[in-house]
Amino acid sequence: MLDIKAIRLEKEKIEENLSRRGKPISLDSILALDKEKRAKIQLVEDKKSFRNKVSKEIGKRKSQGEDVSDIMKEVASIGDEISEIDGQIKVIDENLDNSLLMLPNLLDASVPAGKSDEENQEARRFGEPRKFSFEPKAHYDIGADLDILDFERGVKVSGSRFVFMKGLGAKLERALINFMIDTHTDKGYKEVWSPFLVTGQSLVGTSQLPKFSEDMFKIENRDLYLIPTGEVPFTNLYSGEVLKEGELPIKICGFTPCFRSEAGSAGRDTRGLVRLHQFSKVEMVQFVKPEVSKEVLEEITGDAENILKLLKLPYRVVNLCSGDVGFGSAKTYDIEVFLPSYDDYKEISSCSLYTDFQSRRSKIRYKKENGKNEFMHTLNGSGLAVGRTMAAILENYQQEDGSVKMPDVLIPYMGTDYIK
Incomplete structure (x- = not known):
């Protein structure tokens, strides 16, 4: 959430930044609500001040034996007026908050200009795609041939975009995690x-709600949602808390299943592990002081890259342009792994700096040494999406005889060097 005080002071500058995302944004209606709210708050304060003054006058007149019934009626009517205005302020405040919640984060100055993912800028790459001496197969065909991935029974049991992993396929999933x-x-x-179910307020805190409700799986008649990413419970771990400055940075990671409706993705990646309704992910989240957050974005991106380097999978890092950066992010690097079946790179991790956008929504602060409370900066990154990592291993490590060699670092976890 953006700071309303900053909007008051730098309206044009903020409008210009928000419009970099590709759609002109006016803050006039938000500032009008803010002005109306502050005017009514001042009116309430004036009426309370007048009521206090009159109340003192009542006491003075009573002590002199005067009749104060008329003036007491006036005081009572002021109380009713204050209650009515308080109700109006509550409605305005809700409208103001709802409007602020629909504003995206401010973009970092280093985010390149662009309208879509076609204008993202490659920052670096690691490794070269393998040259095969045979016709390589897609991971879903490899998985079916080895009887480690069963999409047909996944569809039978749960519908499209679900899968059963069996035998060494299930073990590979667990080994990767x-x-x-x-x-x-x-x-x-x-x-x-963490819990795999969260409240609506938790999703508001990390900015999935209210804007992206169609992407969620909601529990009927309950204020509970299946998590779309581990970012949600991990970031909300400290919601509503004031931490000590000495506790920062906080670095947490963990495994969660993720559940996404994939609204709007009809026809995209309909086969295989790339785009499922349920998938596993290892997530990294950091809570840091604002002055170090940009360098921490480089760090957390490097931590995600390290997994791919150890697995010896070719990848590239892409700096997302202004038109492709996510709603809550100030800057994002996507890490894309090479998949032979696409003859292209596919996203396997997204590492984002949220500045104080999430911490304001989730009310996560830290107390500085001078005693002042300040909103910290949050960052998160996939480290990595497990299904897509499995797909990359099956495709990049496949052998001509149909087997799949295991990356060296996974052999101790798998107990075998090949899936045959």
């Missing part, structure tokens, strides 16, 4: 295990 978490905790992240 353990490998990723072990690697991140070795770098100072604390592992957490």
Whole structure:
């Protein structure tokens, strides 16, 4: 959420920044609500001040034996007026908050200009795509041939975009999760295990709601949603709290299943593990002081890259342009792994700096040494999406005889060097 005080002071500058996302935004209606709210608050204060003055006058007149019934009626009517205006302020405040919640985050100055993902800028790449001496297969065909992925029975049981993993396929999923978490905790992240259901307020805090409700799976007649990403419970771990400055930075990671309706993705990646309604992910979240958050974005991106480097999978890092950066993010790097079946790179991690956007919505602050409370900056990154990592391993490590060689770092987790 943006700071209404900043909007008052720098309206044009903020409008210009928000419009970089590709759609002109006017803040006039928000400032009008803010002005109306402050005027009514001042009116209430004036009436309370007048009531206090009159109340003192009542006491003075009573002590002199005067009749004060008329003036007491006036005081009572002022109380009714104050209650009525308080109700009006509450409605205005709700409208103002709802309007602020629909505003995206301000973009960092280093975000390149662009209208769509076609204008994202490649920052770097690692490794070269493998040259095959045979016709490579797609991961879903490899998985079916090895009987480790069963999409047909996934559809039978749950509908489209669901899968059963079997045998060494299930073990590979588990091995990847353990490998990723072990690697991140070795770098100072604390592992957490979170609820997989969250309240609507938690989703407001991390900016999935109210704007992206169609992407959620909601529990009927309950204020509970299946999590779309571990970012939601992990970030809300400290919602409504004031932490000590000495506790920062806080680095946490963990595994969660993720549930997404994939609204608007009809016809895209309909086969395989790339776009499912339920998938596993290892998530990293950091809570840091504002002055270090930009360098921490580079750090958390590097931590996600490290997983791919250890797995020896070719990838590239892309700096998202202004028209492609997510609603709540100030700057995002996407990490894209090479998939031979696409003959292209596909996103496997998104690492984002949220500045104080989420902490304002979730009311996460820290107390500085001078005693002042300040909103911290939050960052998150996939470390990594497990299904897409599995797809990348199956495709990039496939052998001509149909088997799949395991990356060296996974052999201790798998107990075998091949899936045959």
